[in-house]
Amino acid sequence: MSVLLAARDLTKSFSARPLFDGLTFDLRAGEKVGLIGPNGAGKSTLLRLLTGREAPDAGTITSRRGVVVGYLAQDDVFPADRSVCEVVVGGLADTGLEEHERDTRAAIALTRVGFDDHDQPASTLSGGWRKRLALARELAREPDVLLLDEPTNHLDLPGVVWLEKLLRSAPFGYLVATHDRAFLRAVADDVMEVSRTYPGGVFRAEGGYDSFADKRDDFLEAQARMREAVANQVRRETDWLGRKESAQRRKSRSRIGEAADRRAELAELDVRTAARGAAGIDFAGTGRQTKKLVTATGVSKSLGGKPLFSGLDVLLAPGTRLGLLGPNGGGKSTLLKVLAGELAPDAGTVVRADGLRAVTFEQGRASLDPTLPLRRALSPNSEMVTFRDRQLHVGGWAKQFLFQAEQLDIEIGALSGGEQARVRIAQLMLKPADVLFLDEPTNDLDIPALEVLEDSLGDFPGAVVLVSHDRDLMDRLCTSVIGLDGRGNAAHYGSVTQWLDAMTREEPAKAKEPAKAAAAPAKKTKKLSYKEQQEWDGMEAAVMVAEEAVAARQAEVEAAGTAGHTVLMAACKRLDDAQAIVEKLYARWQELEARRAGE
Template identity: 50%
Template sequence: MTLLLNCSSLSKAFGARPLFQGISISFDDSERTGLIGPNGSGKSTLMKILAGIEQPDDGKIEAKRNLRLGYLPQEDRFPAGKTCHQVLVDAQNGAHADEHERELEATILLSKLEFPDHDQAAAELSGGWRKRLAIARELIRKPDLLLLDEPTNHLDLEGILWLEDLLSNAPFAFVLVSHDRYFLENATNRTVELNDSYPDGYLSHNGPYSQFVEKRVEFLEAQAAREQALASTVRREIEWLRRGAKARTTKAKGRINQAGQMMDELADLRKRNAPQGGAEIDFSASGRQTKKLLVAKKLSKALGGRQLFTNFDLVMSPGMRLGLLGPNGSGKSTLIRLLVGQLAPDGGTVVPADGLQIVHFEQTRAALDPAQTLRRALAPTGDNVSFRGQNMHVSGWAAKFLFRKEQLDLPVGDLSGGERSRVLIARLMLLPADLLILDEPTNDLDISSLDILEESLSDFPGALLLVTHDRMMLDRLSTDLLALDGKGNANFYASLTQWQAAKEAAEEAEAARIRAASKAARSAAPAVEAKKKLSYMEQRELEQIEAKIHTAEEDLVAQQKKMDDPKVLADRNKLHEVCAAVDAAQKKVTDLYARWEELESRA
């Protein structure tokens, strides 16, 4: 193993508040590290320090000579007017003197990552494709160590699976910040948690994330037991001191000094063992006993000429927790808008129970006014809130969601993504609900807050409709899974494993259909043609046809990807054009396979 980065006694403060102190940690070329910790523990700051973007207040970093270091920030920014291809060409400046070689590298990588349009402006990409392009920009620089800060942000579930696969075969070491527990389990071989609960300010374990969780529990239990044992010893020493111990002998002096050291250690242990946890999340149910809260029958909806789902039935009852799956653009948000009455179906009916109380968490966080203070966002009508019949001062209510008193007069727009999520959850908790609809509530929440959110939702007696890319939460909470594919199909599954198996089977069936179509086309060709020798031009055609098939298949994938673009979905005429292009591309692939088999059989 080769040491890539060595950090000694790193410290950093934000104003008067220390983020971390005395962090000493190293990273080698076998690194597959997940960096976790509560919101505000300094994960992103540490990543910027490792990347050389920020400087520590104290300590130093030593890097391997000529280390190629890549850094993927949370926000994806690209130069105005640049296409995807140009972004990757520019990223190689200094790597290749030859411009043609840089362009070829960019083309190859974009094709490998299945970009539908190499010449699309980077600024016009959807959030998921912007993230893919940002990752591609770092990959093309061929890093020895890649730092990724929340790389799954804006990726749908299929995008996260793609990134997992990419990292599992990565020829470079990486350190990533993530709150996605399945992603950490599948993509990393070491976990490091920044947390004041540990004597060194962090805890590191080599192995999968699930092993780290076990080791963390063991460590904290041992630390708590040490606190209890030390507290008993300190009590005895205090009683001895109170009896009037005189420091007249060397032995007495030593015992007094030792007692002082034990008291200091006990104070430190109590500080570290103090509950830190996540936000106190607990939704309020209305107590309704109705068996059917919402009934949808024969529901159909199309947008831009594209059928999202047809003759779809759904019954939401108390205790039901429905996980909603589907790639971006498949109709998840449209279905939610139908169920809450914001949009009318093309066919079918949605019938809510009388007086149904729905609480809706919107992914866009549009309900928040960025200019409003945190105080007013949490308590719009005064300095108190009423939660489950009890009045609580806004500072106490804020503390439940990990906000400090000095933050109360900050504008909401200055808060982090995780803090804004907690503001929305705090507001929704004040509303009694029969049906909770949560659209990506896990974005930016730390792992301890995710655990508490899961616990609260599992205890919620009403119905829950949950959209999240957090597979662990879906697995743990969902009593049913509903998957939309954006092609008119809506299917129920019992688990994520069943959904993934069905998805893989459908992909294999599509590949088999293409092979069968090409075989049928070959069989239909006149027998006399098969006996003719190839002409000179046909021989040249055979030599070039594999490349043509590859190009045609890339074009087919590109056209299919366009169907997931929200801008295309919103434009009926554009969607018709894309659908026609998909059909034409599919026919071209089938025809080329048939022609290839015909030429090969004659050759």
């Protein structure tokens, strides 16, 4: 595969110590690479360097002649008062394409990411649809390589799965920065980590994320052994040279120089080892043994006339790990607040154990005061904090969450999203609790912090109610999940995967509902009528004809790509209708098959 982008000896600094120094790597045609690293390691900076939006302090970035590089930033910024189509067309302004070519590309890209109304104002979009629009703008450019910076931000879980499928089927290569481990496993064939832990600031390994993690651990273990060996050499040399002046005279100048080089090597290894730290997350429980901490019976809630859930039963006991799943706006945060006692249900009851102690991590960390200095956010009333009956100085407490002494007087609003999340977790850890209500605590946390959070929540003796888009965390931690569909329905599921499968089947199921309702009384009959038997006998042929019609409609959509927006939308509508017919036929076939089997 030919090299599309090449970085050679890149150096970039925003302080005395560089983010990376001597960083070198290639991106080749068709490569699908995941980019990870701790908060502040320089992932976003590296992507901006590769696009030319920032310049390195040293080193070079070269690209193959004519290569098209797409860039999906973390923040989705669009010109004011533009429709979604105008946003995408505007992104093609520097391509040299004719107007009709720009319009066609925009229509195809918007349809591909799920937009039905291409004249919709961009300003009215939710966060998830803004992300889709930003992606459509880049897809319309037909990139050779796409650089994506945290593309799952603002997407709900079905949206993340949709993005995974889109990227895996894409004809272009990409470098995607993310903290989502499940997403990494789905989309990355190679993984590259940017961190001061590594020589040159980067470590790359072939294979998926799990293979990368094994190779990284092997490297770090070897680096630790090297540091120990160098430290032993430095101690021996220091001991010898410090005995008496005659020892220094007997040593050659070159040996003395080598000792100095060893000290410098040890200092560099010490810096790398220190850079691998992770936040010390450890939630304190009260030790309460009450079997029923929170009992919700038949709870229902609507907001703005929209039903979110109804008739829901929930029991929280020590050891319960309950995950709440649903599309954006589907009611996850509302259900969490109902269970926490922050909102009253419209119907049903929520009973909490006497003297229940609960703490809540709010979505967006809304309780943080952006004007407070870090020192006061961590310890409002003194220079000391009390954690598990121990007194700690605020500087030591801050260090446990990877903050440096010089950051103590920085205002909270000046910290990164990941740093703010660590501040809020530090505050909650000082409050022993029976129940933890956590609404998107994983947003902006890097992978080391996520792994520590996962371990801490697993060891917490009380109950946990968790809303998160991190499938790895949910799958590993949750003993049960409640899935909401955004239309007022809620049910218990065994895993995240089971809920996602149900969501995938949801749209076809909606189309089948009228047919099922009409057929319900006939289900008492365990034998097909003559007419139904004829219908069943011809069902396979009918499905084949319907599937051929779908293939024909798909060809029409492809042909309509150059025929303008109106023609394309009409072709897409015909394709949707043809697919709906196939789904109804399969539903009817399954119904007849069940009746023949006497179910």
